[in-house]
Amino acid sequence: MLTPAPSATKPDPQDLLAWYDRHRRELPWRARAGETADPYRVWLSEIMLQQTTVAAVKPFYLNFLERFPTVEALAGAPAEAVMQAWAGLGYYSRARNLHACAKAVVDRHGGEFPSTEPELLKLPGIGAYTAAAVAAIAFNERAAAVDGNVERVMSRVFMVEEPLPKSKPLIRSLTAELVPEDRPGDFAQAVMDLGATICTPKRPACALCPWMRPCQARATGLQEMFPKKQKKETGPLRRGAAFVVLRADDTILLRTRPPAGLLGGMAEPPTSDWLPDYEPSRAVLDAPIEARWQRLPGTVRHVFTHFPLELTVLFAKVAKGTPAPHDMRWTPRLHLHEEALPGAMKKVLVHALGDLPGAKKASDKQPAKGAAK
């Protein structure tokens, strides 16, 4: 074999760990330096952090920990309480899997999380990334946790030309070779901290990076071109109508969506189907009950992962004693904040009713939202 190119120096995990020891972020679920984290808290945080930012997770995590302090408490809680605590965080199948996983840990593992990657992988809601992250962070197993941050860091350091997601296996093996024997958990968190604070998607702060020297993308000035990705297309706009019914006893008509699929198991005011060619003027024909419907001006817009949605809101007042249609129920307006309402449906209710009384639960204790609306 000939000598490799002289510039191809291997990134040193110890350089990264030294940087981490000085710059690690303080996070509610993270143990102090030198201490081992609680597996329940690590697992809970990792599930919440799937495709979700640290800032968004923090208040939900603290609220969850207060309501469900242990895996036994979570396993023993009713599903509705779990869904309600998750409402607003998104990707609601995570909440169902979270609950199922807690039950499995209690029933099949005596309340103790398994410590190895293959065992963790068998649990619901735990995939390749989360199994490795929990094994490394909570149990100090030598596992390679590869998330979006790690993919970006490794793509740049090794200048991976193949686009994601095809390059996932390559990146996984590159990462695995770098995981140190002694501090695998710190290494995993160090790469993620690096990706979150230095090796950012745009304008990375390469001058501050402990891996600037071995970074091949940086060497050519092309760091912002990596990782290469296949672009995904967003679906066409869908339209529909939502029906907000206020009964004279100050209750609102709600229903629960089917357990699986979009917004599975979440609550909502009844709506029409959502179709690309839905015609709002026909909305009154789709109404759940007979009433004097008022079509409210404006629309509610919401963007899901794979399509945007535009809802026309119809409003009606009905007499006390009006029965709820099949599979629907009346909820006191003052108790709406106890319902598992996803963001899109909160928008609908606000559009029709104004601010939901007491609707802020845990998600409003974060800094710097803007002024009132």
Add this chain to the structure above:
DNA sequence: CAACCGTGGTG
């Protein structure tokens, strides 16, 4: 394996 599955922040 590509499609499905939320939401909020950012440039």
Add this chain to the structure above:
DNA sequence: TCACCAAGGTT
């Protein structure tokens, strides 16, 4: 306004 993205998993 808009495209992109964030500690991914399931089917």
